[in-house]
Amino acid sequence: MAQTAVVTKEKQRKTSLLQILYKHGTLLAILAVITYFSMTIEQFFTYENFSDILRSISIVTLVAIGITFSLIVDGFDLSVGSTVSLSTIASAAALVLYRQEILVTLLVPILLGIAVGLLNSLLIVKLKLPDLLATLAVMYIINGIQLTYTKGFSIYNDMPLPEGGTAPGKFIPSFLFIGQGEWLGIPFSVLLMLFLVFVSHLFLTYTKPGRLFYMTGENREAARLSGIPVNRYRTYAYVISGLFAAIAGIVLASRIGTGQVSAGAPLLMDGVAAAFIGISVFGIGKPNVIGTMFGSILIGVLLNGLTMMNVPYYAQDIIKGGILVGALALSHIQKK
Amino acid sequence: MNELQMLNISKSFDKVTVLNGVNFHVKQGEVHALLGMNGAGKSTLMKILAGDFPPDDGTIMIDGKQYTFSSPLDAKKAGIGLVAQEVDTVLFPALSVCENIIANEIIDTKTSPFLSWNNQKQRAKELLRQVGLEMDVNKLVYECSLHEKQLILLAKVLSSSAKYIILDEPTAPLSTAETKTLFQIIRKLKAKGVSFIYISHKLGEIKEICDCVTILRDGKVVHSSPISDITIEQMVEHMIGRTYKSAKKEKRTLDETIAFEVKNLFIPKTKTTVNLQIRKGEIVGIAGLVGAGKTELAHSLFGLEKTSGQWRINGKEYTISSPIEAIEAGISYIPEERRKQGLFMNESVQKNLTVRLLSSLTNFQWIHRQREEKLALNLIESLKIHPSFPKITVRHLSGGNQQKVVIGKWLSTNSEVFIFDEPTKGIDVNAKAEIFSIIQSLAKQGKAILYLTNEFQELLDIADTIHVMVDGKFVKTFSAEEATHEKLVYYSSGGETSWHKLPS
Structure with a gap:
């Protein structure tokens, strides 16, 4: 009874269609996309596919949480994509080229991520450079560093070394568990993401x-x-932004089981779009971690479905750009 | 007959009459002062003359020809020039001096899209020479000093052959030497037949440079005569009008203990030092016109400027170089621009009120939400913030209630000193009274209060001691009984710095 009263009151307020769209647009979009793909694609609504979607979402979400933190302090971090690449290469190199165990393998990329964050803040906070341009420059620097270090080659098990022979180490099972393992049928990376989303949300x-x-x-x-x-x-x-990008890089390396150069580059756009979609989720109007997660779910589902519909990856960029424009427009409308 | 005449000008905004049948005449080759308190209608009259908006009634005649201006461009074509107070808002900082000066000609020229740089530079140099400035015209404007910028603007105005030039507070940012240079240039141009309308609060200067004076009060001309027929004291009287009888304040007996003292405080912008003492429970007012250095003083006291000095609060010595240190020492600052500097507009009243108090509301950094809300509710109630919901976004509050939130932020802290910088700016009469009673109750609790404003009437109502500030210095100090509105206006206008004695 009480609930019906609230609902009618809500109706009396004559909330415009736009407001409803703004408040619940993301959730409606996620539902619509899932429904559409389930009806048109046979293999879409399956356990395997959903577990696959969730795994890729978990990486995007981690990147996007970092971006969310920079957005919260009214900044911006474009360098997250290349930091993911750097971290992927660093953990792969630690495992394959230096035969390190899990601890060092995790610590090196994390410290590198923190260092990138410190470099960004040195430029933006201390030297007062504009955040977009400073992190754009750092993005190129970091990308160049990981390319220079690998000379453009990916790092993988038993790879031949320039000085002869093959690489001494390999991707160890404990490392691979991060991106490929499951716990109670749920991918470990998804649990990691949920945990970090939860902690960040409580913290913020x-x-x-x-x-x-x-x-x-x-x-x-x-x-x-x-x-x-x-x-x-x-x-x-x-x-924090650098740190989350580094964690995302670790998960990515573990998931694909190689250290691919520039693997993080496409994650920048996904993460930025997720964070901006997140601003409009539930009509909060501020960058927030829960919203960011829903943003990356939307993007993840959409990209997965499009791939299954054989839309080429380069055409998917058009969709991603369109989503970002839509999210920006929504948050702009709300500010008015 | 070469003369600018504004005849019977009237203008209202939303039923509020700002100008009521104003007649204003400026002869060729005359420097004519236009005086009036805030809200007397000076700027409205000048905006009408500069073509910003048309008058409701009345006519403008220039050299015997009638004009109706429908845009600033019309006014410019009729020979009206404006040297605005904020020179930075009308120049293009990233362009060269030459480009700035000839900007009008570039915009107006309808003939050739191609520019001859040599000709333009020659022309710019010539114009600069008229205002007594020898400089490289390739220099970028943002590299120039304020004084240079002002002269560049004057040269730009001359480039469109202005015959009647409005100078709005031209000497506010200038040093004494620069002011003298400016006066020489004005005299030189005057001899060539250029007329000036000179708006300033510095009455001594007006006595020095102007030939005639027109005084506005409440939208009407109350006095117009040659400058020699009127003394500075009479000007002040005309500007204020009635002698205001202050509501008799209860005489408060104050504790003699000094709660707050600062010695040799350096104010970077004006390069002056001041000493200041506030007793326990005392409200010290700083009276100064816009640009007198009040906000700079407050910023220095609060550690917002690179400064030096010795602070002493309740007997303890401090040196302060950042707001964090100032707050730890017990200083609170209610800034002049509350939206920009005081509030988190898109956050709730509660979050705004508790931002300084979070440490007392947290266990291991975890905010205790119920305690927070209770605290906010208490503050909302004691400050009478309306509407009284802690969760409402500050943006939706009226100006007066927003100001209460800014003050409320500091109330439960350990502050001993409160600096109020123009706290009643843009708020209505009722809210003003409420803010006053908050300030008075703080004083009753024994806090030291500094109140900076250019609304002198407020100081007469609330302050125990009033320092008059001019160019970053205290020039006069009054007790509450001695102070009158006339005296404050007189001294803050630089009444005693006798400009007329300067060699010309």
Whole structure:
């Protein structure tokens, strides 16, 4: 009864179609896309395919969480894609070229990701360069570094070495578990993603530092006058962004089982689109991690379906760009 | 008859009459001062003259010809030039001096799309020479000093052969020497038959440079005469009109202990140092016109500028170089631009109010939401913030209620010193009264309060001690009983820095 009353009241408020679309547009879009693909593609609605979708979503989500943090402090990080590539190469190199065990293999890419974040914040926070341009430059630098290090070749088990012989190490099972393993029928990478989404969400919503991240982004001048160390929080945001890109790179290396050069490049656009779609989920109007996850679900489902419909990958870029434009337009409409 | 005449000009905005039958005459080769308090109608009159908008009623005659301006371009063609107060808003910083000066000609020229650089540079140099400036015309404008920019703007105005030039607060950003140079240029141009309408709050200067004066009050001309017929004191009287009798304040006996003291505080922009003392529970007012350095003083006190000085708060010494240090020392700052500097507009009232208090609301960084809401509700109630919902977005509040939120942010902290920078800007009378009672109750709690404003009446209503600030210095100090509106206007207009004694 009470619920019906609320619903009628809601109706009386005459919420326009646009507002409903804005608030629940992403969820409706996800449902519509899933329904459509289920009806048109035979193998779409299967356990194998969904587990596959979820695995790729988990990587995009990790990248997008990092971008979300930079967006929250009113910044932007274009370098995440190449940081993913760097991290993929670094973990593969540690395993294959240096025969390291799991600890070092995880630590090296993570430290590299943090270093990229520190470099970004040095340029943006200390030297006060515009964030878009600074991270664009860093994106090229990092991409160049991983290409130079590998001379453009991927790193894989038993690869021949230039000085003769084959590589001493290989992708060890404990590392491969991250991207390929399952736990209770759920891919481990998906569990990792859910855990990190959950932790980030709690951190941003319920803790003091989380609140101050948002305050810094909302009005940096007012935040500074309120005694918030805004530069410190902006630095944290870029470091967290680098860190999440590094984790995504590890998962990616583990999932494909090789260190492919420039493997992270396409993830930048997916992550940016996911984070911006996330702003409009539930009509929150601010960058947020839960929304970001739904954003990457939408993109993941869409890309998977399109691939199964034999839409070539290069044409998928048109769709991705279109989605980003739509998400930006939605968040712009709400601001008005 | 060469003369600019504005006859019987009237203008209303939304039923509020801003100008009511104003007659304003400027003869050729005359420097004519236009005076009035904030809201007297000076800027509206000048905007009408510059073609920003038409008057509701009245006519403009220039050299015997009647004009109706439907755009600033019309006014420019009729020979009206405007040197705006904010020179930076009308110049193109990334273009060269030459390009800026001849911008009008480039825009107006309908003949050839090709420019002859040599001719243009020659022309720019010539125009600069008229305003007494010898400089490289290839220099970019953003590299020029403020004084140079002003002269460049004057040269630009001259390039469109303006005969009547409006100077809006031209000396506000200038040093004494630069002001003297400007006056020489004005005199030289005057001799060539150019007329100036000179708007300034610095009455001493007006006595020095102007030939005639017209004083506006509440949209009417209350006085117009040659400058020699009027003294500075009389100008002040005409500007204020009635002698305001301040509502008799209760005489408060103040604690003699000094709560806040700052010595040799350096204000970078004006390159001056000030000393300031505030007793426990005292409200100290700083009276100064726009540009007197009040906000810069507040910024220096709060550690927002690179500065030096010794702070002493309740007997403890501090040096402060950042807002964080200022806050830790116990200083709160309610900034002038509340939307830009004071509020998180898209966040809730609650989040705005508790931003300084989060440490007391957290366990291991985890915010205790119920405690937070309770605290916010208490503050909302004690400040009478309306509507009284902690979750409402600040953007939806009225200006007065937004200001209460800005103040509320500091109330439960350990602040001992409160700096209010123009706290009543743009808020209505009721909210103003509420803000005043908040400030008074803070004073009753023994806090030290600094109140900076150019609304002198407010200081007469609330302050115990008033310092008058001019160009970053305190020029006069009054107790509440001694202060009158006239005295504050007189001294803040630089009444005693006797410009007329300067050699010309």
